[in-house]
Amino acid sequence: xxxxxxxxxxxxxxxxxxxxxxxxxxxxxxxxxxxxxxxxxxxxxxxxxxxxxxxxxxxxxxxxxxxxxxxxxxxxxxxxxxxxxxxxxxxxxxxxxxxxxxxxxxxxxxxxxxxxxxxxxxxxxxxx
Numbered sequence: 001x002x003x004x005x006x007x008x009x010x011x012x013x014x015x016x017x018x019x020x021x022x023x024x025x026x027x028x029x030x031x032x033x034x035x036x037x038x039x040x041x042x043x044x045x046x047x048x049x050x051x052x053x054x055x056x057x058x059x060x061x062x063x064x065x066x067x068x069x070x071x072x073x074x075x076x077x078x079x080x081x082x083x084x085x086x087x088x089x090x091x092x093x094x095x096x097x098x099x100x101x102x103x104x105x106x107x108x109x110x111x112x113x114x115x116x117x118x119x120x121x122x123x124x125x126x127x128x
Contacts, residue, residue: 003017
């Protein structure tokens with residue numbers, strides 16, 4: 001299990017990465033620091049990882065999912081509805097590669113304003 005910490009201002013949450021090529025590429029790129037953009041209840045920012053849309057990319061995600069958005073080379077944190085959502089679903093602008101999920105309460109990210117510096121770093125890797 002690969003665990004990362006996402007720090008935005010005074011707020012910090014942890015996430016677990018899944019076993020995908022997208023997760024591997026992002027893990028290798030850490031640490032990453034960027035400025036948060038917001039789109040509804042989503043934080044996203046461009047990262048220096050350039051991947052194609054995965055065969056299992058998702059048009060609708062779950063609360064707390066981490067996604068990679070190929071058109072913008074962006075790291076996305078989903079914590080609620082976006083402007084594209086229908087009903088209570090969480091819908092990215094276009095399909096994302098889901099590569100992990102937040103272990104903490106994702107809704108705390110509502111406190112993060114656009115422009116906040118966000119740092120993503122490795123916490124640990126269980127190789128068992």
